[in-house]
Every structure is written in C-alpha cells, then in structure tokens.
Amino acid sequence: MAGAIPDLHAQERAGTGKGAARAARRAGMVPGIVFGGDVDPLAIQIPFNELFTRLKKGRFKSTLFNLKVDGQEDVRVICRDVQRDVVKDLPTHLDLMRLRRTTKINLFIPVEFINEEEAPGIKKGGVVTVVRNEVELVVTAGDIPEKVVVDLAGLNVGDTVTISDVELPSGAKTTIDRDFVICNIQAPSALKAEDDDEDETVETEVIADGEAPAEEEAAES
Structure with missing residues (x-):
C-alpha cells in the first residue's frame, strides 16, 4: 500500500452558485465541489497559490489525494476536472470525486x-x-x-x-x-x-585498397 498519498487541504465553502464562487475567487481561493461516494456533494475552496503550484508539478488529475477539510472526515479523492479562465488559463474551479476502496x-x-x-x-x-x-x-x-x-x-x-x-x-x-x-x-x-574509431578505420582501408575514384580515372583517360 502506498504510504505517501499527498494531503490536499481545503476549506468548506459557504453557499453555492456563481455568487459564492466569485466571492471565493476575490478572496484568493479556487472554488470546487466534492461529489460521489453516496453522500451529498460538498462545496469547498482551495487557496489559489497551493492549487496553482500543484498544477504546475503535473499529474494533478491522475494523482490520488487525501482530502482534509476542517469539520469533515478525511476522504480519498481524485480530480475529475479543472476549469480554467479562457484568457489567462488560470484555474477557476475544480471537481473532486470521492473514491470507494473498490474503485478502479x-x-x-x-x-x-x-x-x-x-x-x-x-x-x-x-x-x-x-x-x-x-x-x-x-x-x-x-x-x-x-x-x-x-x-x-x-x-x-x-x-x-x-x-x-x-x-x-x-x-x-x-x-x-x-x-x-x-x-x-x-x-x-x-x-x-572505440567502436566509432574502428568503423572509420575500416572505411578508410576500403577506399585505399579499392578502385581509384571516378575523378582520377577520367583524368588518366
């Protein structure tokens, strides 16, 4: 069993909808949602700098995380989507899926x-x-x-x-x-x-022992 599943720290987000998401972004957070696992979805937010750093490292969407949210039990999640600003290409929202132990x-x-x-x-x-x-x-x-x-x-x-x-x-x-x-x-x-030198030597000997180049034959005639 892997002993180094990275922690992903988040905060529970008050409210849902576009208004609450915009408020989170103004506060330097990236809003998100945790779904799956036969329980209600959980609205969260993650500090922008932390998420941006993890995204730059790569493999974010194929890494299993141990999600830690104050007041909630730790749960294993994997990212299913990161929405980005169409102009700045910066993260604006993320979707995390809870995993059962039997999930592939x-x-x-x-x-x-x-x-x-x-x-x-x-x-x-x-x-x-x-x-x-x-x-x-x-x-x-x-x-x-x-x-x-x-x-x-x-x-x-x-x-x-x-x-x-x-x-x-x-x-x-x-x-x-x-x-x-x-x-x-x-x-x-x-x-x-050494192998390259041997190849060059053999090629030189072939030229020396073979027929005269076409230019020399033309000159002699």
Missing part, C-alpha cells in the same frame, strides 16, 4: 530499480538509461501500490527491459496495451568511441 482508477506509480551491482553490463561500465521512471497503471483505490520494482540483476550491455519483463503489483494492470520500454543498459562512452 488510473494512477502514475513510480519505478524503483534494484540490484544494479548484480548486472554484468553495469560492472563493465555500462549505463542504465531510464525511459520511464513512472508507469500509469489501473489500480484499486483501496490497494494502491507504492512502486513498481525493476530487477536489473543479470542484465548485460545492450539488454532492454520492457513492461512485460516486470512483475506488476497484484491487481494492477497497465493502461497501454503495447509492450513498452522501461529502461536499457547502454555501452560506456569510451567503448562507443
């Missing part, structure tokens, strides 16, 4: 790479190139995995790890059908440089 949701789960010291390719100086440091999975709200583990033991230079090589947490599945790449082990820079 899409979340980005971080990837952890282990056993680098047991990878022959890394011992030879190879470098792990991470293509995805997080993976979007369909998970159950009541059983969200903390991470996806990728075991690098036994991997050599040139080896690639795809999602089919990874054991996903129980009950989770990817949102993408294709077998996408998670990481690979690339040759060290020095080895790449």
